[in-house]
Amino acid sequence: METKYDFERKYRVQILQCSRCGFCQAVCPVFGATLRPALNARGKMLLLKEVMDGKVQLNDELIETMFQCTTCAACAESCPSGVNVPDIIKQVRKDMVNIGSCHPAFKGMNEVLKNHTNIYAEDDPEDFERERNKKAEYVYFIGCVGSYREDEATLETLDLLDRLNVDYTLIDEVCCSGVLEDVGYDMNEDLVRKNMDMIMATGAKTVITGCPYCSRTFNNKPQYAELKDKGIKVLHITQFLKDFDFGVTTDKLVTYHDPCDLGRHCGIYEEPREIIRKIAPNFVELRHNRVDSLCCGAGGGVRGAYAKNSIAMARRRLEEVEEVGAEVVLTECNSCVHNLANAKLRKQKFKISNISQFVNELMEEAE
Amino acid sequence: MDEKIKQALIDIVGENNYTDSLIDMVSYSCDASEYSQRPSCGVWVETAELVSNILKFANREHIPVVPRGAGTGLTGTATPVDEAIVLDLSHMNKIIRISIEDRLAIVQPGVVYADLEKALAHYGFFFPPDPASGTVCTLGGNVATNAGGVKGAKYGTTRDYVLGLQVVLPDGRIMRTGSRTMKSVSGYDLTKLFVGSEGTLGVITEIILKINPKTTAASTSMATFDNLEDAGRAVSQVMYSGIIPSVLEILGRDTIMAINQNTDLDLPEVDAILLAETDGYTTGETDFQMGKVIEVFNKNNARVVKKAKSEKEASELWVARKSAYAVLSRIKTHVVLEDVTVPMAKIADLLKGIKAISEKHNIMIATYGHAGDGNLHPQFVYDGYDPEQVKKKKAASAELFQLTIDLGGTLTGEHGIGLQKAPFMTMEHDPAAMDVMRGIKRLLDPNNILNPGKMALDKKNGN
Numbered sequence: 001m002e003t004k005y006d007f008e009r010k011y012r013v014q015i016l017q018c019s020r021c022g023f024c025q026a027v028c029p030v031f032g033a034t035l036r037p038a039l040n041a042r043g044k045m046l047l048l049k050e051v052m053d054g055k056v057q058l059n060d061e062l063i064e065t066m067f068q069c070t071t072c073a074a075c076a077e078s079c080p081s082g083v084n085v086p087d088i089i090k091q092v093r094k095d096m097v098n099i100g101s102c103h104p105a106f107k108g109m110n111e112v113l114k115n116h117t118n119i120y121a122e123d124d125p126e127d128f129e130r131e132r133n134k135k136a137e138y139v140y141f142i143g144c145v146g147s148y149r150e151d152e153a154t155l156e157t158l159d160l161l162d163r164l165n166v167d168y169t170l171i172d173e174v175c176c177s178g179v180l181e182d183v184g185y186d187m188n189e190d191l192v193r194k195n196m197d198m199i200m201a202t203g204a205k206t207v208i209t210g211c212p213y214c215s216r217t218f219n220n221k222p223q224y225a226e227l228k229d230k231g232i233k234v235l236h237i238t239q240f241l242k243d244f245d246f247g248v249t250t251d252k253l254v255t256y257h258d259p260c261d262l263g264r265h266c267g268i269y270e271e272p273r274e275i276i277r278k279i280a281p282n283f284v285e286l287r288h289n290r291v292d293s294l295c296c297g298a299g300g301g302v303r304g305a306y307a308k309n310s311i312a313m314a315r316r317r318l319e320e321v322e323e324v325g326a327e328v329v330l331t332e333c334n335s336c337v338h339n340l341a342n343a344k345l346r347k348q349k350f351k352i353s354n355i356s357q358f359v360n361e362l363m364e365e366a367e
Numbered sequence: 368m369d370e371k372i373k374q375a376l377i378d379i380v381g382e383n384n385y386t387d388s389l390i391d392m393v394s395y396s397c398d399a400s401e402y403s404q405r406p407s408c409g410v411w412v413e414t415a416e417l418v419s420n421i422l423k424f425a426n427r428e429h430i431p432v433v434p435r436g437a438g439t440g441l442t443g444t445a446t447p448v449d450e451a452i453v454l455d456l457s458h459m460n461k462i463i464r465i466s467i468e469d470r471l472a473i474v475q476p477g478v479v480y481a482d483l484e485k486a487l488a489h490y491g492f493f494f495p496p497d498p499a500s501g502t503v504c505t506l507g508g509n510v511a512t513n514a515g516g517v518k519g520a521k522y523g524t525t526r527d528y529v530l531g532l533q534v535v536l537p538d539g540r541i542m543r544t545g546s547r548t549m550k551s552v553s554g555y556d557l558t559k560l561f562v563g564s565e566g567t568l569g570v571i572t573e574i575i576l577k578i579n580p581k582t583t584a585a586s587t588s589m590a591t592f593d594n595l596e597d598a599g600r601a602v603s604q605v606m607y608s609g610i611i612p613s614v615l616e617i618l619g620r621d622t623i624m625a626i627n628q629n630t631d632l633d634l635p636e637v638d639a640i641l642l643a644e645t646d647g648y649t650t651g652e653t654d655f656q657m658g659k660v661i662e663v664f665n666k667n668n669a670r671v672v673k674k675a676k677s678e679k680e681a682s683e684l685w686v687a688r689k690s691a692y693a694v695l696s697r698i699k700t701h702v703v704l705e706d707v708t709v710p711m712a713k714i715a716d717l718l719k720g721i722k723a724i725s726e727k728h729n730i731m732i733a734t735y736g737h738a739g740d741g742n743l744h745p746q747f748v749y750d751g752y753d754p755e756q757v758k759k760k761k762a763a764s765a766e767l768f769q770l771t772i773d774l775g776g777t778l779t780g781e782h783g784i785g786l787q788k789a790p791f792m793t794m795e796h797d798p799a800a801m802d803v804m805r806g807i808k809r810l811l812d813p814n815n816i817l818n819p820g821k822m823a824l825d826k827k828n829g830n
Contacts, residue, residue, distance in 0.1 A: 017696070023502065
């Protein structure tokens with residue numbers, strides 16, 4: 001029988017491979033926050049099996065689960081049967097968008113990026129008091145969250161680059177648009193072109209990104225392959241900063257939250273820790289760390305579409321910070337910082353910060 | 368769903384704790400077994416009183432109720448029947464009390480095994496039965512299926528640790544069984560009756576568990592055997608040595624070959640690999656025990672014996688055993704994991720018999736498991752979309768159960784009967800025992816509302 005959907009053409013074998021063991025429940029952040037099996041990876045695979053068997057229609061009834069996945073990939077890591085759920089979900093979302101079944105928030109994001117340069121539809125970008133689009137050795141690419149929601153954190157990161165005498169420039173960046181692929185749409189070619197042209201015009205051979213998602217998009221999406229072809233390297237800021245000596249330390253008990261986009265999706269676990277080791281001898285790991293890290297709840301479009309559950313996921317992560325008694329939780333992803341900070345309770349006195357921001361503050365204090 | 372029934376359930380649990388949405392019905396349609404049936408609705412409950420109100424209503428209306436924890440059971444115990452209400456207990460997830468001085472923990476049924484383990488670790492204690500699904504499974508399900516794990520040889524199964532329960536009976540009465548004491552012979556042992564009862568007699572809403580101080584040292588070793596009989600004899604002779612290892616696992620040739628074909632582990636292709644662990648409080652003590660075990664391995668023609676010199680080496684020795692399920696799960700679309708159990712001296716006979724069944728029906732059965740307590744996991748690997756293979760699998764399963772019973776064993780060591788093994792209950796239990804079990808079911812659940820169709824307790828699924 002002719003299959004109707006791309007998800008079935010691409011992933012039929014994997015979906016059938018799910019042995020329904022349910023081990024994903026232990027790590028799925030959406031299940032952890034809701035305790036609702038329908039939202040767990042196994043629940044999603046069971047539904048897709050039934051869609052393939054013709055017992056369930058792919059329609060609006062499935063939006064609540066198919067569009068409620070942070071694509072954190074913890075399930076894929078722990079799956080004994082090797083099912084890559086996030087890849088399957090991304091394809092299902094595309095199939096659903098094609099038949100007109102899409103969460104309004106996700107549809108809105110695609111519409112916004114047709115008419116604006118960023119996911120927040122902000123038309124007045126912060127200039128961060130720095131010249132843009134100049135010739136430089138490095139381009140610093142901030143990302144939407146860092147530009148429009150965590151701008152103070154970004155300013156601190158830029159100050160750190162100045163302190164370290166890095167020859168960098170900002171550009172009139174636009175959304176990398178990688179997120180569209182996660183929420184059922186295709187990347188926006190106009191935005192991709194703009195970013196690549198602006199990067200190449202600076203003559204820089206390396207792009208440093210503040211956002212791990214942008215880094216992932218530049219490095220992995222074929223739409224950005226031209227960067228590699230032109231010999232332009234893309235580094236996440238933790239990869240760039242790991243070789244510097246900062247000459248400052250803190251006595252505070254520090255912990256680290258692995259962003260899914262940096263850790264599970266890019267395999268970057270040690271670089272952030274190398275930096276932290278230099279500045280915080282008093283370091284403790286969270287219960288779930290590295291490949292087992294627990295998602296902050298912001299990814300895959302879930303923060304915009306299911307805000308309440310997204311915050312509940314962040315709260316679970318912050319409980320782990322409380323558990324180890326850390327005074328500072330560091331990460332290097334503005335999206336994680338944003339969601340964790342929004343979820344922080346008044347009684348939780350610890351600080352949430354990007355590593356780069358924290359290092360800059362330490363250096364500033366030492367001056 | 369009948370609107371009146373729906374409204375009555377919403378009146379009990381509230382609108383937010385009732386669901387009949389498609390996505391929930393599909394997710395509740397099965398557990399980790401191959402069975403599947405959509406229920407008519409699901410409810411989330413947080414108290415025994417709510418469970419009681421649901422059961423009173425369902426009993427009056429004769430509506431089946433299927434209790435559910437994490438849905439990790441392998442036999443269809445939590446697979447609903449048609450028109451059933453799924454009673455999702457995962458929201459009852461409070462650890463009510465940990466009392467080190469009384470050596471017990473009191474928990475709600477929805478507490479995840481690993482969460483209790485973490486809470487107990489803080490005091491240097493643990494709850495020994497450690498099912499492979501420990502990061503996910505809930506303690507209510509562990510009690511309802513009398514779950515076990517790799518340390519069963521030394522530490523037993525869930526049954527050995529349940530001191531008391533709070534149970535809601537099918538008519539809604541809330542009953543307490545057992546006590547908070549280490550010993551009690553006061554009346555019939557109602558507690559143990561409910562352990563392994565698979566949600567057919569009542570809904571467990573509170574559990575009193577005995578806990579153990581955690582050991583602090585372990586020694587690990589691995590031995591390969593060219594000859595299955597030698598491995599089997601080694602298992603029985605370990606018992607003569609006076610040592611009870613905390614772990615004594617076996618991997619059969621088919622499992623070893625499958626691991627080699629699908630990973631880079633490059634295991635020696637022998638008839639059997641045994642993995643042993645001894646535990647205690649000092650390495651002197653655990654090494655002494657392991658020395659005795661290794662002596663037995665050597666006496667029985669082990670080709671290679673490796674003893675881990677560090678924790679890292681120990682975890683390397685565990686890799687093959689730990690990867691078995693995952694490797695076998697990836698080969699074909701369907702896996703069924705059995706848990707037949709035989710007297711320990713019969714392990715080699717069981718393995719030989721399984722090999723013959725596998726060859727006779729031309730179906731892959733890879734076996735590994737807990738040699739130390741006679742509990743093996745023959746894992747059927749097949750394509751469940753191919754009717755021919757499904758037929759072969761069915762025939763091979765029936766022969767496996769007959770072989771097990773012929774060897775003096777039991778259908779299930781730690782997974783339970785559920786739907787899967789219900790047709791074979793009379794193979795193991797004589798008519799009198801079946802009558803008594805069915806009588807108990809009728810006494811407590813005359814309307815057969817609680818998890819009907821399981822364990823061959825009613826006509827529909829019995830034989």
